[in-house]
Amino acid sequence: MPKTSAKDALDDPTSVEVRMADKHDADELSAMNYEFNGVTVTSQHILDALATGQEIVAIAMVNDSVVGFACGQFHRSFCYNSPSGEITEMYVRAAYRRRGVGSALLVFLERELRKRGVTGVRILTDQDNEAALGLYFGLDYLEKDETVLAKEL
Numbered sequence: 001m002p003k004t005s006a007k008d009a010l011d012d013p014t015s016v017e018v019r020m021a022d023k024h025d026a027d028e029l030s031a032m033n034y035e036f037n038g039v040t041v042t043s044q045h046i047l048d049a050l051a052t053g054q055e056i057v058a059i060a061m062v063n064d065s066v067v068g069f070a071c072g073q074f075h076r077s078f079c080y081n082s083p084s085g086e087i088t089e090m091y092v093r094a095a096y097r098r099r100g101v102g103s104a105l106l107v108f109l110e111r112e113l114r115k116r117g118v119t120g121v122r123i124l125t126d127q128d129n130e131a132a133l134g135l136y137f138g139l140d141y142l143e144k145d146e147t148v149l150a151k152e153l
């Protein structure tokens, strides 16, 4: 039987598998992070980060190909009863976009955050990032009337 192509597989949304990243994904995470952020981090840096368990790192696969990743974080404060969550990275390789992979990654991270007691999540994105905004609005995220401040230290 001929092997199913990535495109055929993507036409079937059930073929997109999202799972927690593990140490075997370090090289692909390093490559995708460079594609996305233009930042070079070594695979060892990623292995060390994964080992801390502080960041939820999700990987999307189609057949045996790694096609995207996303990261979530959460933190607790005495001021609130439940921890707050944040989606910090979301990347799908260009050839695999618009097939539900980003949505699958986001739903997966939401579930993982909820398991950790998180009841609300936020995402920072550029106002002109139509793809990201479309993805987030489509999954019921609402725009907040807040200003982001930043400073180099």
Ligand SMILES: CC(C)(COP(=O)(O)OP(=O)(O)OC[C@H]1O[C@@H](n2cnc3c(N)ncnc32)[C@H](O)[C@@H]1OP(=O)(O)O)[C@@H](O)C(=O)NCCC(=O)NCCS
Pocket (backbone or CB within 6 Å): 036, 089, 090, 091, 092, 093, 096, 097, 098, 099, 100, 101, 102, 103, 104, 124, 125, 126, 129, 130, 131, 132, 133, 134, 135, 136, 138
């Ligand atoms: C944003 C990104 C992760 C979306 O991934 P994706 O796998 O294409 O997303 P999905 O296929 O799940 O799209 C879900 C919905 O988002 C919206 N959307 C996605 N891409 C879009 C685009 N280019 N233009 C407009 N809307 C878009 C659509 O409403 C889409 O639903 P539809 O295809 O049924 O119309 C991907 O485009 C990406 O990696 N971009 C570069 C990195 C980036 O900007 N990351 C976000 C930083 S916060």
